[in-house]
Amino acid sequence: MAQLTIQVNAKPYVVGCEDGEEAHLVALAALLDEKARGAAAGAGQVGETRVMLLGALILADDLVEAKAALAAAQGRVAALEEEQRRAEERTVAALEAAAHKLEAMATGSNP
Numbered sequence: 001m002a003q004l005t006i007q008v009n010a011k012p013y014v015v016g017c018e019d020g021e022e023a024h025l026v027a028l029a030a031l032l033d034e035k036a037r038g039a040a041a042g043a044g045q046v047g048e049t050r051v052m053l054l055g056a057l058i059l060a061d062d063l064v065e066a067k068a069a070l071a072a073a074q075g076r077v078a079a080l081e082e083e084q085r086r087a088e089e090r091t092v093a094a095l096e097a098a099a100h101k102l103e104a105m106a107t108g109s110n111p
Helices: 022-043 048-107
Strands: 002-008 011-017
Touching: 002 022, 011 022, 022 048
Parallel strands: none
Antiparallel strands: 002 011
């Protein structure tokens, strides 16, 4: 298990992670640092625990919004897939009707 020091709101924290996950953890820490610094700037003089809480709440809000956007996009994809399926059915029906007409014309019978 790897250990590394990350910086969040200008404070060092020693954390552990699986070997090979160091870069991912550093990226996550940078994201939390960005949110914590923004929360600290907007909250004035508050303790480190409150800064971390506010940063975590901002990230949780971002996650909820991202999940809602994903669900909406998945709904749009499902609707488009259904629309495509109906269009394909209409196309097949039109091609079948055209084939029957051509067949009738070729044999001299009425469609």
